[in-house]
Amino acid sequence: MATKKIFPSKSSGSLTPWLGIAAIVILLDQISKITINRTFQQGEEKVITSFFNLVLAYNKGAAFSFLHDSGGWQRYLFTAIGIGAAGYIVLLLKKHGGQRMFAWAMSLILGGAIGNVIDRLLYGHVVDFLDFHWDAFGHFPAFNIADTAICIGAGLFILDELRRVHR
Structure with missing residues (x-):
C-alpha cells in the first residue's frame, strides 16, 4: 500500500498565495498608473521633496528607456518577453x-x-x-511600482541564491 505524504516536500506548495501576491502587485501598479494618467499631463511634474518628484513619463523601451526611440517594434518584443517570462515564472512557482x-x-x-x-x-x-x-547626480530614470516589484524580486532572488550556495 502506498503511503501518502502528510507534509508536502519543500519543493512543492500551493500556487494560489504566490499568484495572489502577483495580483496585488498588478492591482497596486495599475491603480497608481491610472491615477497618474488622470491627474497629470505627459511631462508634468510635482515636487514632493528635495529628492523626489511625481512625473508622468511614457517609456516605449525597456528599463531606463533602453531602445525607447527604436520605431515601435520594441513594444512587441518586450510584450512577448514579458508574457514568456510570466509563463516560465508560473511553472517555477508550481514546482x-x-x-x-x-x-x-x-x-x-x-x-x-x-x-x-x-x-x-x-x-x-x-x-x-x-x-x-x-543634485550631484541628476535625475534617476522615472519608474513605477511594477519596476520596483521586479527590482525587489530580483534582489530577493539573488539573496536566496547566495543563501543556497552557502548551505
Whole structure:
C-alpha cells in the first residue's frame, strides 16, 4: 500500500498565495498608473521633496528607456518577453512554491512583468511616474511600482541564491 505524504516536500506548495501576491502587485501598479494618467499631463511634474518628484513619463523601451526611440517594434518584443517570462515564472512557482524566499521573489517579478505588459498592450508604452534625483547626480530614470516589484524580486532572488550556495 502506498503511503501518502502528510507534509508536502519543500519543493512543492500551493500556487494560489504566490499568484495572489502577483495580483496585488498588478492591482497596486495599475491603480497608481491610472491615477497618474488622470491627474497629470505627459511631462508634468510635482515636487514632493528635495529628492523626489511625481512625473508622468511614457517609456516605449525597456528599463531606463533602453531602445525607447527604436520605431515601435520594441513594444512587441518586450510584450512577448514579458508574457514568456510570466509563463516560465508560473511553472517555477508550481514546482518550487514551498521555497518561500524564492517564491516571493518570483511572485514580485511576475506581478511587475504583467503590470508592464498590461501597459504595453493598452497604451503602447509603459507609464512611469516615480522620479528620484540628487543634485550631484541628476535625475534617476522615472519608474513605477511594477519596476520596483521586479527590482525587489530580483534582489530577493539573488539573496536566496547566495543563501543556497552557502548551505
